[in-house]
Amino acid sequence: MITQTEKKVEADSYHAIYLESLRVDSMLDFDLYIRKSNNFVLYRGTNLPFKEKNRKTLIQNNINKLYISSENQHKYQHYIEKNIHQIINDPTIPESAKAGIIYDNAKLMVKDVLKNPTLKENIKRSQEMVENTVSFILKGKSTFHNLIQMMSFDYHTYTHSINVCTLAIGLARFSGIDNQLELDKIGTGALLHDVGKTKVSEAILNKPGKLTAMEMGFIKKHPKWGYDIMKETDMISADSYHAILQHHERENGTGYPDGLTADQIHPYGKIVAIADVFDAMTTERSYKQAVNSFPALKEMYLDKGAFNLTLLEHFTKLMGPTNLGNM
Ligand SMILES: [Fe+2]
Ligand SMILES: [Fe+2]
Known part of the structure; x- marks a missing residue:
């Protein structure tokens, strides 16, 4: 669950997203960030496919949430709306x-x-x-x-x-x-x-x-x-x-x-x-x-x-x- 602290950060310029919302092998047209204490570090740039090995590495490092910037919010939203049906029907999530x-x-x-x-x-x-x-x-x-x-x-x-x-x-x-x-x-x-x-x-x-x-x-x-x-x-x-x-x-x-x-x-x-x-x-x-x-x-x-x-x-x-x- 996204916590209150993360919500506060959201009020600024980064938004927490669920790792599970990213479909393996799909192209992401938005940048992904990782949070390191109060800093947001670019993890992946735009237009790179998200691979199973990326997902696994994140899980191994105990990262279950990523961040997107406010400017990319609508792109992310569009991506989710396109994939929500598969997400809901994915038994692994x-x-x-x-x-x-x-x-x-x-x-x-x-x-x-x-x-x-x-x-x-x-x-x-x-x-x-x-x-x-x-x-x-x-x-x-x-x-x-x-x-x-x-x-x-x-x-x-x-x-x-x-x-x-x-x-x-x-x-x-x-x-x-x-x-x-x-x-x-x-x-x-x-x-x-x-x-x-x-x-x-x-x-x-x-x-x-x-x-x-x-x-x-x-x-x-x-x-x-x-x-x-x-x-x-x-x-x-x-x-x-x-x-x-x-x-x-x-x-x-x-x-x-x-x-x-x-x-x-x-x-x-x-x-x-x-x-x-x-x-x-x-x-x-x-x-x-x-x-x-x-x-x-x-x-x-x-x-x-x-x-x-x-x-x-x-x-x-x-x-x-x-x-x-x-x-
Ligand atoms: Fe009403
Ligand atoms: Fe109402």
């Missing part, structure tokens, strides 16, 4: 490393998507990312657990989007949905559920104090704005829109934008609502501390009638300490 590679790649990709959500190429990439996440989760009993371990507890819209996507796929799967296409639709809707927030200013989104009625009015528009943004691209399945438009609706009619009640809310809206609130509560914001899983779930039960009870029970079992990941 530990599941924890696969989960780390999926999560790291998703972070970079979702940042791009949120910067430019109507770019067709970005939507296509996010759909591929969701498909890979779904096939990874469908692979085994502990894969979901491995992904949960990777989740960031600092709130950013991009990490929140990935977390909600992962949690929603996990909840849907745990509730009995095992069809890949259906899970893809839920995952895509979940990943893009807050895309409408790109129209709300950061100052309002991160405001520490109470929001004014006007500011709240803007916030409440984000599901509809998200729907409009995605509708314009016409690239996602009609069912995925429910997750975007209805993730703030509540079964007891207290939600927004339309104050729908239980039988009016699509199951995808109900699934993403639970994943969304849980992630929002368990991550840290500029204006609030994160709470642990148990108090977060308790609070959701106390919000009487807001969430679908059957789904909430499934979610509690899924996230519970004894059942985590046992699908």
